[in-house]
Amino acid sequence: MERSLTVNNLAKRYGAKTALDNVSFQVKEGSCFGLLGPNGAGKSTTMKIITGIIDADSGEVDVFGQDIRKSADQIRRLIGYVPQEITLYDKISAYNNLIFFGEMYGVKGRLLKERIKEVLEQVGLSERVNDPIHTYSGGMKRRINIAAAMLHKPKLIILDEPTVGIDPQSRNHIFEIIKNLRSEGVTIIYSTHYMEEVESLCDDIAIIDHGKVIVQGNLDDLLRLYATKAIYLELENQSHPPVIPGINKVSEHKKGWLLETDEVLPSMEHTIQAVTETGTKVKALEMMKPSLESVFLSLTGTTLRD
Numbered sequence: 001m002e003r004s005l006t007v008n009n010l011a012k013r014y015g016a017k018t019a020l021d022n023v024s025f026q027v028k029e030g031s032c033f034g035l036l037g038p039n040g041a042g043k044s045t046t047m048k049i050i051t052g053i054i055d056a057d058s059g060e061v062d063v064f065g066q067d068i069r070k071s072a073d074q075i076r077r078l079i080g081y082v083p084q085e086i087t088l089y090d091k092i093s094a095y096n097n098l099i100f101f102g103e104m105y106g107v108k109g110r111l112l113k114e115r116i117k118e119v120l121e122q123v124g125l126s127e128r129v130n131d132p133i134h135t136y137s138g139g140m141k142r143r144i145n146i147a148a149a150m151l152h153k154p155k156l157i158i159l160d161e162p163t164v165g166i167d168p169q170s171r172n173h174i175f176e177i178i179k180n181l182r183s184e185g186v187t188i189i190y191s192t193h194y195m196e197e198v199e200s201l202c203d204d205i206a207i208i209d210h211g212k213v214i215v216q217g218n219l220d221d222l223l224r225l226y227a228t229k230a231i232y233l234e235l236e237n238q239s240h241p242p243v244i245p246g247i248n249k250v251s252e253h254k255k256g257w258l259l260e261t262d263e264v265l266p267s268m269e270h271t272i273q274a275v276t277e278t279g280t281k282v283k284a285l286e287m288m289k290p291s292l293e294s295v296f297l298s299l300t301g302t303t304l305r306d
Contacts, residue, residue, distance in 0.1 A: 003062075004029040004156055004187040005050065010059035012045055018211050019045045020056070025206040025216045032178060032188040034202035034219070036195065036292065042211040043191040044084055047160050050189075051081045064155065077106070080149030080157040084164065086141045087148075090134040094125065094144050097133060101148035112151070119147040122180065124173050139170025146177060157181060158189045163197065175201065195292040207296060214299050219292075226298045227290030231259040231268055234284035235275065242274045256284060 005027040012020040020042045027033040035043050048054045050061055052072040061068040063075045088097050095116065102112040120126045123143040133141060142162055149157060159178075163171045178188055178201055190201055198205055199219070206216035215222060233241055234256030241250060241257050246267040249260040261267040264287050275282055297303055 002029045003027060004031075004064055005033075005189070006060075006062040007046070007050065008060040008062075010046065010049060010056045010061070012042075012049065012054075012057050012211075020049075020059075021211040022059070023208065023211070023213050024059075025213055027187060027189060028204065029187055030182065030185050031203045032182055032190055032201050034198035034205035035189060035191040035208060036193070036198050036205055036296075037208035038193050041193075041208045043208060044160055046208070047081070047083075047158050047189070047191055051079055051158060052076055053081075077152065078155045080152070080154035082142075082146050082149045082157070082159045082162055084161040086138075086145060088133045088141055088144060091132055093130050093132055094120070094136070094147075095129045097144060098148055098151065102151040105152035107152050115151045115153075119150045122150065122177055123147045137167060137170070139166035139173075142166055143170055143173055143177075146174065150181075154186070156187045156189070158191070160191045161193070162190075163192070163194065195296070199292055205292075207292075207299065209300055215295075222295055223290040223292070226295040227292075228260055228288075228294035228298060229262060229264050229290070230288040230294075231261060231264060231271060232284060232286050232288050233257045233259055233271060233275075233282070236281035236283055239278075239280050241271070242278050244274045245270045247271075258288070 003026050008024050010020050010023040023042065023046055035046065037043050049056045052068055052075060064078055066075055068075055098116045099112065102115065107115055120129055123146060125140060125143055128136070128140070133144065136144070146162065162174055181188060190198065192198060202219055204217060205219050205222065207214045232253060235241065241259065244259065244267065246261050246263055247259045248262065251258045259267065259271065268285065271285065
């Protein structure tokens with residue numbers, strides 16, 4: 001599969017602070033790529049360099065075979081960028097906001113009116129098109145922000161924390177928008193600190209922390225390599241589990257215990273046998289689904305900061 005984006009050794013400093021420290025990753029064309037990390041990790045800085053809003057101190061960005069330093073104007077026509085901050089004019093209608101942003105992207109006249117109708121249908125806000133933005137909820141504003149970035153039919157759309165502070169309905173709308181765009185062959189870069197969203201939407205990911213890429217690759221491969229393997233055990237009367245062969249670590253989890261192990265199925269058999277011998281009733285016993293949270297903890301030694 002062809003690459004839509006290659007980021008190589010990006011570095012950026014703000015005074016004494018290092019925002020990016022040789023950040024590198026690749027994005028396959030037509031994929032949804034997750035850039036995962038805590039707030040302040042360097043995700044937004046990376047997005048702004050890719051879109052040409054700010055310059056890197058060093059490093060290279062290649063978008064569909066073009067160097068951002070040499071072909072910034074051409075590259076901007078290929079990219080739709082949805083920043084973390086809402087960038088809309090509150091006192092005018094959604095329609096007039098989209099007229100403004102469409103013309104900024106170089107879309108005008110009848111084509112722009114047709115595209116406004118299409119993107120409003122895609123984000124589910126056709127009926128509110130003439131209402132001023134200040135009457136919209138936070139989630140609706142984010143959906144209009146996404147609509148604005150879609151007007152020129154970009155080949156690459158960058159979403160920087162698009163679901164922060166929004167209602168579940170708008171969150172679901174955004175997920176559907178992303179899935180529909182992917183079905184049309186659009187490449188998505190999805191930057192977030194919400195691990196469950198990356199697990200739901202993305203094929204490949206890069207985990208970034210303190211301005212460095214900790215790991216990158218196929219989501220399933222990373223879960224297999226780094227996610228903690230564990231069993232969840234819940235006992236009657238919240239009894240502490242007995243000593244079980246093959247269990248590396250026992251920790252409290254929900255109403256029971258998380259039993260970390262290298263071999264899940266044999267450990268489940270040992271768990272059943274050990275608990276049965278004590279005469280304690282098992283209320284729940286299940287394999288834990290590998291998660292990005294455990295990957296992050298395994299690689300950094302800490303939980304994901306909010």
